[in-house]
Amino acid sequence: MQKELKSAFLKASYIPETNLADNIWSALIKRNKRIVYLKLITLSLMGGSSLFGLMPAFKILMANFSQSGFYEYFSLAFSSSGTLIIYWKDFLLLLAESLPAMSMILFLTLILVFLFSLKYITRQIIKGQLSLSL
Amino acid sequence: MKIDKITDEKIIILYKNGNQEVFKVLIDRYTTPLYNFIARITNKNEAPDIVQETFIKVWKNINRFDSSKASFKTWIFFIARNVATDFLRKKSFLLFSDIEKVDDETIKSFEENISDESLLPEKILQKLEDSEFLNRILEKLNINYKEILILHYQEELTFKEISKILNKNLNTVKSQHHRAILKLREILEG
Numbered sequence: 001m002q003k004e005l006k007s008a009f010l011k012a013s014y015i016p017e018t019n020l021a022d023n024i025w026s027a028l029i030k031r032n033k034r035i036v037y038l039k040l041i042t043l044s045l046m047g048g049s050s051l052f053g054l055m056p057a058f059k060i061l062m063a064n065f066s067q068s069g070f071y072e073y074f075s076l077a078f079s080s081s082g083t084l085i086i087y088w089k090d091f092l093l094l095l096a097e098s099l100p101a102m103s104m105i106l107f108l109t110l111i112l113v114f115l116f117s118l119k120y121i122t123r124q125i126i127k128g129q130l131s132l133s134l
Numbered sequence: 135m136k137i138d139k140i141t142d143e144k145i146i147i148l149y150k151n152g153n154q155e156v157f158k159v160l161i162d163r164y165t166t167p168l169y170n171f172i173a174r175i176t177n178k179n180e181a182p183d184i185v186q187e188t189f190i191k192v193w194k195n196i197n198r199f200d201s202s203k204a205s206f207k208t209w210i211f212f213i214a215r216n217v218a219t220d221f222l223r224k225k226s227f228l229l230f231s232d233i234e235k236v237d238d239e240t241i242k243s244f245e246e247n248i249s250d251e252s253l254l255p256e257k258i259l260q261k262l263e264d265s266e267f268l269n270r271i272l273e274k275l276n277i278n279y280k281e282i283l284i285l286h287y288q289e290e291l292t293f294k295e296i297s298k299i300l301n302k303n304l305n306t307v308k309s310q311h312h313r314a315i316l317k318l319r320e321i322l323e324g
Contacts (some may be wrong), residue, residue, distance in 0.1 A: 004259045005259070007260070008263055008265075010287075012269050013170045014170045014173045014178065015166060015170075016165060016170075016173075020165050020185065021158075023186070024165065025161050027190075028161075028189065031190065078317075116140060133275075
C-alpha cells in the first residue's frame with residue numbers, strides 16, 4: 001500500500017510556474033540590495049555626523065580634563081612617586097574620580113560610531129553591492 | 135563535485151563561508167516541494183508568495199540552522215508550515231481550534247489497530263491513480279490529515295521528521311496518519 005500511495009501522490013504533485021525559483025532569487029537579491037543601501041545611507045550619515053562632531057567633542061574633553069584637576073593629580077605620579085607607592089590605591093581612586101566621565105563617553109561613542117560606519121562601508125565596497133549577506 | 139549532488143548541509147556550510155550564490159541551489163531544490171506542500175494547505179494562488187516568504191525567512195535565519203537537531207529539509211518545511219499557518223490565520227481561513235481539533239482526538243485507544251496495509255484495498259488504491267481524482271479527494275480532507283499525507287507520501291519524510299515539522303508528538307502523528315488513511319477510505323467508499 002505504501003508504494004502505491006507514494007506513486008499516486010507523486011503523480012498528483014502540484015508543479016509551480018517554471019520561473020518561480022528565479023523570481024524568488026531575484027526578489028531576495030532585490031530585497032538584500034534595498035537593505036544594504038538603506039544601511040549604507042544610514043551608516044554614512046551616522047559616520048559623517050560623528051566625524052563632524054569629533055572635533056567639538058575633543059575640545060570639550062580637553063577643557064573638562066583641565067577643569068577637573070586630572071592633570072594636577074596625574075603630575076603627582078612623577079613628582080612624589082615615593083608617597084604614591086604607599087597610597088597607590090587612594091591615588092588611583094582620586095585619579096579615576098577626576099576623570100571627566102561624560103565627555104569621555106561622548107568622545108569614545110563618536111569614535112566607535114565612526115569606526116563602525118567606516119568598517120561597514122569599506123566591507124560593502126570591497127564585497128560589492130550585490131552581496132547577499134546582511 | 136557537481137553542486138547539484140552536494141547535500142543541503144554542505145551547501146549551507148559553503149554559504150556561511152561566503153559563497154552566497156549557492157543559496158540559489160537551495161531555492162532550485164526546494165521551490166517545487168514547498169510549492170506543492172503550501173498549495174495543498176493554502177491555495178495555488180497564494181502559494182508562490184508564501185514560498186517566497188519562506189525562503190526569505192530561511193535566508194534571514196540560516197545562521198541559526200543546526201544540522202545536529204534536524205535535517206535542512208525538516209527545518210525548511212517547519213518554516214514553510216509556520217509561514218503558511220500565519221497566512222491562514224491572517225486571512226481568517228483557519229482558527230486555532232482547527233489545528234488543535236485533531237490533536238485532541240489523538241492517541242485514544244487504538245481503534246486503529248488494524249494494520250495500515252489492510253486499510254486501503256487494491257480496488258481503492260487503483261482509484262487513486264487518477265491524479266485529478268486524488269487531488270479532489272485531498273481537498274476534502276482536514277488540513278491536519280492533508281499535511282501528514284503530503285509530507286509522508288510526497289516528500290517521503292519519516293513520521294519522526296513530520297513530528298518535528300508539525301511540532302507534534304510522534305504517536306500523535308502516527309495516529310493522525312492512521313486516521314487520515316481511514317478518512318481517505320471513507321471518502322473513497324462513500
